[in-house]
Amino acid sequence: MDNLGLVGMVSIFTAGLCIGLGAIGPAIGEGLALANAMRALAQQPDKTNTITRTLFVGMALIESTAIYCFVVSMILIFANPFWNHFQQGGA
Amino acid sequence: MDNLGLVGMVSIFTAGLCIGLGAIGPAIGEGLALANAMRALAQQPDKTNTITRTLFVGMALIESTAIYCFVVSMILIFANPFWNHFQQGGA
Amino acid sequence: MDNLGLVGMVSIFTAGLCIGLGAIGPAIGEGLALANAMRALAQQPDKTNTITRTLFVGMALIESTAIYCFVVSMILIFANPFWNHFQQGGA
Amino acid sequence: MDNLGLVGMVSIFTAGLCIGLGAIGPAIGEGLALANAMRALAQQPDKTNTITRTLFVGMALIESTAIYCFVVSMILIFANPFWNHFQQGGA
Amino acid sequence: MDNLGLVGMVSIFTAGLCIGLGAIGPAIGEGLALANAMRALAQQPDKTNTITRTLFVGMALIESTAIYCFVVSMILIFANPFWNHFQQGGA
Amino acid sequence: MDNLGLVGMVSIFTAGLCIGLGAIGPAIGEGLALANAMRALAQQPDKTNTITRTLFVGMALIESTAIYCFVVSMILIFANPFWNHFQQGGA
Amino acid sequence: MDNLGLVGMVSIFTAGLCIGLGAIGPAIGEGLALANAMRALAQQPDKTNTITRTLFVGMALIESTAIYCFVVSMILIFANPFWNHFQQGGA
Amino acid sequence: MDNLGLVGMVSIFTAGLCIGLGAIGPAIGEGLALANAMRALAQQPDKTNTITRTLFVGMALIESTAIYCFVVSMILIFANPFWNHFQQGGA
Amino acid sequence: MDNLGLVGMVSIFTAGLCIGLGAIGPAIGEGLALANAMRALAQQPDKTNTITRTLFVGMALIESTAIYCFVVSMILIFANPFWNHFQQGGA
Amino acid sequence: MDNLGLVGMVSIFTAGLCIGLGAIGPAIGEGLALANAMRALAQQPDKTNTITRTLFVGMALIESTAIYCFVVSMILIFANPFWNHFQQGGA
Amino acid sequence: MDNLGLVGMVSIFTAGLCIGLGAIGPAIGEGLALANAMRALAQQPDKTNTITRTLFVGMALIESTAIYCFVVSMILIFANPFWNHFQQGGA
Amino acid sequence: MDNLGLVGMVSIFTAGLCIGLGAIGPAIGEGLALANAMRALAQQPDKTNTITRTLFVGMALIESTAIYCFVVSMILIFANPFWNHFQQGGA
Amino acid sequence: MDNLGLVGMVSIFTAGLCIGLGAIGPAIGEGLALANAMRALAQQPDKTNTITRTLFVGMALIESTAIYCFVVSMILIFANPFWNHFQQGGA
Amino acid sequence: MDNLGLVGMVSIFTAGLCIGLGAIGPAIGEGLALANAMRALAQQPDKTNTITRTLFVGMALIESTAIYCFVVSMILIFANPFWNHFQQGGA
Structure with missing residues (x-):
C-alpha cells in the first residue's frame, strides 16, 4: 500500500x-x-417551436452540471496529475 | 492484499x-x-406526433446521465488504466 | 483472506x-x-392505442436503467475480469 | 474465518x-x-377491459425489477459461482 | 467464533x-x-364487483414482493445451504 | 463469548x-x-356494508406483512434452529 | 463481560x-x-355511529402493530428465554 | 467495567x-x-360535543403508543430485572 | 474510567x-x-370559545409527550438510581 | 483523560x-x-385581537419545548451535578 | 492530548x-x-400595519430559538466554565 | 499531534x-x-412599495441566522481564543 | 503526518x-x-420591470449565503492562518 | 503514506x-x-422574449453556485497550494 496504489484506489x-x-x-x-x-x-x-427551443436550451444548461461531474470523473481516471506525479517516480 | 488486489476490489x-x-x-x-x-x-x-417527438428527444437527454454512469462502470471493469498499470508489473 | 477470496466477497x-x-x-x-x-x-x-404505445416505449426506456444495473450484477457474478485474473494464477 | 466461510457469510x-x-x-x-x-x-x-389489461401488463413490467433482485438473491444462495469455486478446493 | 457460528449469526x-x-x-x-x-x-x-376484483388481484401482485422477502427469510432460517454445508462437517 | 452466547445476542x-x-x-x-x-x-x-367489508379484507392483507415480521421475531426467540443446534452441544 | 451480562445488555x-x-x-x-x-x-x-364504529375497529387493527412491538419488548425484558438459559447455569 | 456498570449504562x-x-x-x-x-x-x-368526544377518545388511543414507550423507560430505570439480578450478586 | 464516571457521562x-x-x-x-x-x-x-378550549386541551395532550421526555431527562440528571448506587459505594 | 475531563467534554x-x-x-x-x-x-x-391572542398563547406553548432544551443545556453547562461531584474530589 | 486541549477541541x-x-x-x-x-x-x-406588526413580533419569537443556539455557541467559545476550570490549573 | 495542531484542525x-x-x-x-x-x-x-419593504426587512431577519453562522466561522478562523491560548505557550 | 500535513489535509x-x-x-x-x-x-x-428588479435583488441576497461558503473555502485554501502559522515554523 | 501522498488522496x-x-x-x-x-x-x-431573457439570466445566477463547486474542484486538482508546497520539498 504505497502512495501509487492508494492514489489509484482513491481515484477509482x-x-x-x-x-x-x-x-x-x-x-x-x-x-x-x-x-x-x-x-x-x-x-x-x-407554439411548439418556441417551447421546445427554450426547453432544449434550458436542458442543455442543466445537463452542464452533469457534464462537470463527468469531466471530473474522466480527469480522475485518465488525466490525474497526482497519479502521473507518483507514476513518474515522484516520492 | 497487495496493490493489484486492492485496486481490483475498489474497482468492483x-x-x-x-x-x-x-x-x-x-x-x-x-x-x-x-x-x-x-x-x-x-x-x-x-398532437401525438409533436408530443412524442419532444418526449423521446428529452428522455434521451435524461438517459444520457444514466449512460455516463454506465460508461464509468464499464471503464472501471473492462478498461481500467490503474488496473492495467499494476497488472503489467507497475510498482 | 487472500486476493481471490476478497475479490469474490466484494463481487458478491x-x-x-x-x-x-x-x-x-x-x-x-x-x-x-x-x-x-x-x-x-x-x-x-x-385513444387507447396511442397512449399504450407511447407508454410501453417509454417504460422500456426507463426499464433500461434497471437493466444496466442487472447487467453489471451479472458481469460481476459470471464474467468478472478481476476474478478471472486471480483465479488463473495472477498475483 | 477462511475464504469459504467468509464467502458464505457475505452471500447470505x-x-x-x-x-x-x-x-x-x-x-x-x-x-x-x-x-x-x-x-x-x-x-x-x-372501459374496464382496456384499463385492467394495460394495468396488469404495466405491473408485470414493474414486477420485473423486483424479480431481478429475487433472481440475484437466489443465484447468491443456490448457484453462487464463488462459493462453488472455494467449496471444490479452490485456493 | 468458527465458521458455523458466524454463518448462523449472519443468517439470523x-x-x-x-x-x-x-x-x-x-x-x-x-x-x-x-x-x-x-x-x-x-x-x-x-361497480363494486369490478373494482374489488381488480383491487385484490393487484394487491396480490404487490403482496408477492413481500412474499419474496418472506421466502428468503425462511430459506435463510430453515433451509440454508451454507449452514448445512458447515454443519455436515464442511471445512 | 462463545457461539451460544453470540447466537443468543444476535437473535435478541x-x-x-x-x-x-x-x-x-x-x-x-x-x-x-x-x-x-x-x-x-x-x-x-x-354503502357502509360494501365499504367496510372491502376495507377490512384489505387491511387484513396489509396486516399480513406485519404478521410476517412478527412470525420471524417469534421464530427467532422461541424456535430458533441455530440456537437449538448450539444448545444441544453442536460445535 | 460474560455471556449473561452481554445477553442482558442486548436485551435492554x-x-x-x-x-x-x-x-x-x-x-x-x-x-x-x-x-x-x-x-x-x-x-x-x-352518521356518527357508523363512522366512529368503523374508526375504532380500524384503529384497534393499527394499534395491533404497536402491540406486537410492546409484546416483543415485554418478552425481552421479563420472559427472555436466552437470559433464562444463561441464568440457570447454561454455558 | 463489570457487568453491573455496563447494564446500568445501557439502561440509561x-x-x-x-x-x-x-x-x-x-x-x-x-x-x-x-x-x-x-x-x-x-x-x-x-356538533361540538360529538366531534370533541371522538377526538379525545382517539387521541387517548394514539397517546397509548407514547405511554408504551414511557412505561418501558420507567421499567428500565426503576424496575430493571437485569440490574436487579446483577446488583444482588448474580454473576 | 471507572463505573461512576461512565455512568455519569452516559447520563449527561x-x-x-x-x-x-x-x-x-x-x-x-x-x-x-x-x-x-x-x-x-x-x-x-x-365560536372562538369552543375552538380555543378544544385547542388548548389538545395541545396540552400533545405537550405531555414532550413532558415525558423532560421528566426522563430530569430523572437522569437529578434522581438517577444508577448514579446513586455507584456513588454510595456500590461495586 | 480522567473522569473530570471526560465529564466536562461530554457536557459541552x-x-x-x-x-x-x-x-x-x-x-x-x-x-x-x-x-x-x-x-x-x-x-x-x-378579528385581529382574537387571532393574535390565540396565536401568541399557542406559540408560547410551542416555545416551551425549545425552552426545555435550553434549560437542559444551561443545567449541563452551569449546574451540572456530575461535574460538581467530580470537581469536589469525588472518585 | 491533555484535558485542556480536549476540552478546547470539543468546545470548538x-x-x-x-x-x-x-x-x-x-x-x-x-x-x-x-x-x-x-x-x-x-x-x-x-391592513398592512396589522399584518406586519404581527409578523415581526412572531418572527422575533422564532428568531429567539436561533438566538438560544447562538448564546450557547458564544458561551462555549468565550465563557466556557469547563475551559476556565482546567485553564486555572484544575486537575 | 500536539494540542496546537489539533485545535487548529478542529477549528478549520x-x-x-x-x-x-x-x-x-x-x-x-x-x-x-x-x-x-x-x-x-x-x-x-x-402595492409594490409595501410588499418589497416588508420582504426585504423580513429577508434581512432570515439572513441574520446565516450571519450568526458566518460570524462563528470567522471567530473560529481569525479570533479563536483556544488557538490563541495554545499559541502563546499555554499548556 | 506532522501538524503541517494534517492541517493541509483538513483544509482541503x-x-x-x-x-x-x-x-x-x-x-x-x-x-x-x-x-x-x-x-x-x-x-x-x-410589470416586468418591477418584478425582475425585486427578483434579482432578492436572488443576490440568497446568493450571498453561497458566497459566504465560497469565501470560507477560499480563505481555507489561499489565506489559511493555521497553515501559515505551521508553515513559518510554528510548533 | 507521507504527507505528499495523503494530501494528494484527500485532494482527489x-x-x-x-x-x-x-x-x-x-x-x-x-x-x-x-x-x-x-x-x-x-x-x-x-411575451416569449421577456420570459426567456429573465429565465436565462436567473439560471446563469443559479449555475454560478455549481460553478463555485467546479472552480474549487479544479483548484484542488490543478492548482492546489498544499500539494505544491509539499511537492517542492516542503516538510
Missing part, C-alpha cells in the same frame, strides 16, 4: 461516486422541466 | 455503486416526464 | 447492492408513468 | 439485503399504479 | 433485516391502492 | 429490530386506507 | 429500540385516520 | 432513546388529528 | 439527546394544530 | 447538540402557525 | 455544530411565515 | 461545516419568501 | 465540503424564486 | 465529492425554474 472510488451522485440532480431537474414542457405543449400546441 | 465496488446510485435519478426523472406526457396525450390527442 | 456484495439500489428508481418511475397512463385512459378511452 | 447477507431493498421500490410503484387504476375504473367503468 | 440477522425492510414497501403500496379503492367505491358504488 | 437484537422496522409500513399503510374509508363513508353513507 | 437495548421505533408508525397512521374521521364527522354528522 | 441510554424516539410519532399524529378537528369545528360548530 | 449525553429529539415531534404537532386553529378562527369567529 | 458536546437539535422543531412549528395566522388575518381582519 | 466543534444545526429550523420557519405574509399583504393591502 | 473543519450547514436553511427560507413575493407582486402590482 | 477536505454543501440550499432557494417569477411574469406581463 | 476525494454534491442543488433549482418557464410560455406566448 471518487470517479464513480462523483458521477453516481452527480447524475441524480440533473436527471430529476430535467425530468421536471420535460414534464412541464409536455403540459405546455398540450396547452399551446401552436 | 465502485462500478456497482456508481450505476446503482446513478440509475435512481434518471429513472425517476424519465418517469415524471412520461407521466406528464400521458396527461398531455389525453388532453391533446391530435 | 456489490452485485447485490447494485441491483438492490438500482431497482428502486425504475420501479417508482414506471409506477408514476403507469399511474398517469391510467388517468389518461380514463380521460380519452378512444 | 447480500441475498437478504438485495431482496429487502429491492422490494421497496416495485411495491410502492405498483401501489401508485393500482391506486390510479382504481380512480380510472370509477371514472370510466365501461 | 439477515433473515430479520430482510423481512423487516421488505415489509415497508408492500404495506405502504397496498395502503395507497386500498385508499383509492375506497374513493372509487364511494364514487361508483354500482 | 434481530427479533426486536425486525418487528420494530416492520411495524412502520403496515401501520402507515392501514392508516392511509382507513383515512380514505372515513371519507368514503361520509360521501356514500348508504 | 433491543427492548427500548423496538418499542421506540415501533411507536412511530402506528401513531402517525392512527393520526391520519382520526384526522379524516374528523372531516367525515363534519361532513355527515348524522 | 436506552431509556432516553426509547422515549425520545417514541415521542415523535404520537405528537405528530395527535397534531394531525387536532388540526383537522379544528377544521371540523369550524365547519360544523353545532 | 442521554439526558440531552432525549429532550433534544423529543422536542421535535411535539413542537411540529402543536404547530400543525395551531396553524389550523388560525384558519378555523378566521372561518368561524363566533 | 451534549449541551450544544441538545439545543441545536431542539431548536429545529419549535422554529418550524411556530413558522407554520405564524404562516397560517397571516392568512387568517387577511381573511378576517376584524 | 460543538459551538460550530450547534449554531450550524440551529440555524436551519428558524430560517425555514421564518421563511414560511414571511411567504404567507406576502400573500396576506396581496390579499388585504389595507 | 468546524468553520467549514458550520457555514456549510448554516447556509442551507436561510437560503431555502429566503427562497420561499421571495417566491411568494413574486406572486404577491403579480396579484397586487399597485 | 473542509474547503470542498463547505462549498459542496453550501451550494445546495441557495441553488434550490433561487430556483423556487425564479420559478414563481416566471408565473408572475405570465400573470402580469406589464 | 474532495474534488469529486465537492462537484458531486454541488451538482444536485443547482440542477434541481434550474429544473424547477425551467419547468415553470414552460408553463409561463404556454400561458403568455406573446
Whole structure:
C-alpha cells in the first residue's frame, strides 16, 4: 500500500461516486422541466417551436452540471496529475 | 492484499455503486416526464406526433446521465488504466 | 483472506447492492408513468392505442436503467475480469 | 474465518439485503399504479377491459425489477459461482 | 467464533433485516391502492364487483414482493445451504 | 463469548429490530386506507356494508406483512434452529 | 463481560429500540385516520355511529402493530428465554 | 467495567432513546388529528360535543403508543430485572 | 474510567439527546394544530370559545409527550438510581 | 483523560447538540402557525385581537419545548451535578 | 492530548455544530411565515400595519430559538466554565 | 499531534461545516419568501412599495441566522481564543 | 503526518465540503424564486420591470449565503492562518 | 503514506465529492425554474422574449453556485497550494 496504489484506489472510488451522485440532480431537474414542457405543449400546441427551443436550451444548461461531474470523473481516471506525479517516480 | 488486489476490489465496488446510485435519478426523472406526457396525450390527442417527438428527444437527454454512469462502470471493469498499470508489473 | 477470496466477497456484495439500489428508481418511475397512463385512459378511452404505445416505449426506456444495473450484477457474478485474473494464477 | 466461510457469510447477507431493498421500490410503484387504476375504473367503468389489461401488463413490467433482485438473491444462495469455486478446493 | 457460528449469526440477522425492510414497501403500496379503492367505491358504488376484483388481484401482485422477502427469510432460517454445508462437517 | 452466547445476542437484537422496522409500513399503510374509508363513508353513507367489508379484507392483507415480521421475531426467540443446534452441544 | 451480562445488555437495548421505533408508525397512521374521521364527522354528522364504529375497529387493527412491538419488548425484558438459559447455569 | 456498570449504562441510554424516539410519532399524529378537528369545528360548530368526544377518545388511543414507550423507560430505570439480578450478586 | 464516571457521562449525553429529539415531534404537532386553529378562527369567529378550549386541551395532550421526555431527562440528571448506587459505594 | 475531563467534554458536546437539535422543531412549528395566522388575518381582519391572542398563547406553548432544551443545556453547562461531584474530589 | 486541549477541541466543534444545526429550523420557519405574509399583504393591502406588526413580533419569537443556539455557541467559545476550570490549573 | 495542531484542525473543519450547514436553511427560507413575493407582486402590482419593504426587512431577519453562522466561522478562523491560548505557550 | 500535513489535509477536505454543501440550499432557494417569477411574469406581463428588479435583488441576497461558503473555502485554501502559522515554523 | 501522498488522496476525494454534491442543488433549482418557464410560455406566448431573457439570466445566477463547486474542484486538482508546497520539498 504505497502512495501509487492508494492514489489509484482513491481515484477509482471518487470517479464513480462523483458521477453516481452527480447524475441524480440533473436527471430529476430535467425530468421536471420535460414534464412541464409536455403540459405546455398540450396547452399551446401552436407554439411548439418556441417551447421546445427554450426547453432544449434550458436542458442543455442543466445537463452542464452533469457534464462537470463527468469531466471530473474522466480527469480522475485518465488525466490525474497526482497519479502521473507518483507514476513518474515522484516520492 | 497487495496493490493489484486492492485496486481490483475498489474497482468492483465502485462500478456497482456508481450505476446503482446513478440509475435512481434518471429513472425517476424519465418517469415524471412520461407521466406528464400521458396527461398531455389525453388532453391533446391530435398532437401525438409533436408530443412524442419532444418526449423521446428529452428522455434521451435524461438517459444520457444514466449512460455516463454506465460508461464509468464499464471503464472501471473492462478498461481500467490503474488496473492495467499494476497488472503489467507497475510498482 | 487472500486476493481471490476478497475479490469474490466484494463481487458478491456489490452485485447485490447494485441491483438492490438500482431497482428502486425504475420501479417508482414506471409506477408514476403507469399511474398517469391510467388517468389518461380514463380521460380519452378512444385513444387507447396511442397512449399504450407511447407508454410501453417509454417504460422500456426507463426499464433500461434497471437493466444496466442487472447487467453489471451479472458481469460481476459470471464474467468478472478481476476474478478471472486471480483465479488463473495472477498475483 | 477462511475464504469459504467468509464467502458464505457475505452471500447470505447480500441475498437478504438485495431482496429487502429491492422490494421497496416495485411495491410502492405498483401501489401508485393500482391506486390510479382504481380512480380510472370509477371514472370510466365501461372501459374496464382496456384499463385492467394495460394495468396488469404495466405491473408485470414493474414486477420485473423486483424479480431481478429475487433472481440475484437466489443465484447468491443456490448457484453462487464463488462459493462453488472455494467449496471444490479452490485456493 | 468458527465458521458455523458466524454463518448462523449472519443468517439470523439477515433473515430479520430482510423481512423487516421488505415489509415497508408492500404495506405502504397496498395502503395507497386500498385508499383509492375506497374513493372509487364511494364514487361508483354500482361497480363494486369490478373494482374489488381488480383491487385484490393487484394487491396480490404487490403482496408477492413481500412474499419474496418472506421466502428468503425462511430459506435463510430453515433451509440454508451454507449452514448445512458447515454443519455436515464442511471445512 | 462463545457461539451460544453470540447466537443468543444476535437473535435478541434481530427479533426486536425486525418487528420494530416492520411495524412502520403496515401501520402507515392501514392508516392511509382507513383515512380514505372515513371519507368514503361520509360521501356514500348508504354503502357502509360494501365499504367496510372491502376495507377490512384489505387491511387484513396489509396486516399480513406485519404478521410476517412478527412470525420471524417469534421464530427467532422461541424456535430458533441455530440456537437449538448450539444448545444441544453442536460445535 | 460474560455471556449473561452481554445477553442482558442486548436485551435492554433491543427492548427500548423496538418499542421506540415501533411507536412511530402506528401513531402517525392512527393520526391520519382520526384526522379524516374528523372531516367525515363534519361532513355527515348524522352518521356518527357508523363512522366512529368503523374508526375504532380500524384503529384497534393499527394499534395491533404497536402491540406486537410492546409484546416483543415485554418478552425481552421479563420472559427472555436466552437470559433464562444463561441464568440457570447454561454455558 | 463489570457487568453491573455496563447494564446500568445501557439502561440509561436506552431509556432516553426509547422515549425520545417514541415521542415523535404520537405528537405528530395527535397534531394531525387536532388540526383537522379544528377544521371540523369550524365547519360544523353545532356538533361540538360529538366531534370533541371522538377526538379525545382517539387521541387517548394514539397517546397509548407514547405511554408504551414511557412505561418501558420507567421499567428500565426503576424496575430493571437485569440490574436487579446483577446488583444482588448474580454473576 | 471507572463505573461512576461512565455512568455519569452516559447520563449527561442521554439526558440531552432525549429532550433534544423529543422536542421535535411535539413542537411540529402543536404547530400543525395551531396553524389550523388560525384558519378555523378566521372561518368561524363566533365560536372562538369552543375552538380555543378544544385547542388548548389538545395541545396540552400533545405537550405531555414532550413532558415525558423532560421528566426522563430530569430523572437522569437529578434522581438517577444508577448514579446513586455507584456513588454510595456500590461495586 | 480522567473522569473530570471526560465529564466536562461530554457536557459541552451534549449541551450544544441538545439545543441545536431542539431548536429545529419549535422554529418550524411556530413558522407554520405564524404562516397560517397571516392568512387568517387577511381573511378576517376584524378579528385581529382574537387571532393574535390565540396565536401568541399557542406559540408560547410551542416555545416551551425549545425552552426545555435550553434549560437542559444551561443545567449541563452551569449546574451540572456530575461535574460538581467530580470537581469536589469525588472518585 | 491533555484535558485542556480536549476540552478546547470539543468546545470548538460543538459551538460550530450547534449554531450550524440551529440555524436551519428558524430560517425555514421564518421563511414560511414571511411567504404567507406576502400573500396576506396581496390579499388585504389595507391592513398592512396589522399584518406586519404581527409578523415581526412572531418572527422575533422564532428568531429567539436561533438566538438560544447562538448564546450557547458564544458561551462555549468565550465563557466556557469547563475551559476556565482546567485553564486555572484544575486537575 | 500536539494540542496546537489539533485545535487548529478542529477549528478549520468546524468553520467549514458550520457555514456549510448554516447556509442551507436561510437560503431555502429566503427562497420561499421571495417566491411568494413574486406572486404577491403579480396579484397586487399597485402595492409594490409595501410588499418589497416588508420582504426585504423580513429577508434581512432570515439572513441574520446565516450571519450568526458566518460570524462563528470567522471567530473560529481569525479570533479563536483556544488557538490563541495554545499559541502563546499555554499548556 | 506532522501538524503541517494534517492541517493541509483538513483544509482541503473542509474547503470542498463547505462549498459542496453550501451550494445546495441557495441553488434550490433561487430556483423556487425564479420559478414563481416566471408565473408572475405570465400573470402580469406589464410589470416586468418591477418584478425582475425585486427578483434579482432578492436572488443576490440568497446568493450571498453561497458566497459566504465560497469565501470560507477560499480563505481555507489561499489565506489559511493555521497553515501559515505551521508553515513559518510554528510548533 | 507521507504527507505528499495523503494530501494528494484527500485532494482527489474532495474534488469529486465537492462537484458531486454541488451538482444536485443547482440542477434541481434550474429544473424547477425551467419547468415553470414552460408553463409561463404556454400561458403568455406573446411575451416569449421577456420570459426567456429573465429565465436565462436567473439560471446563469443559479449555475454560478455549481460553478463555485467546479472552480474549487479544479483548484484542488490543478492548482492546489498544499500539494505544491509539499511537492517542492516542503516538510
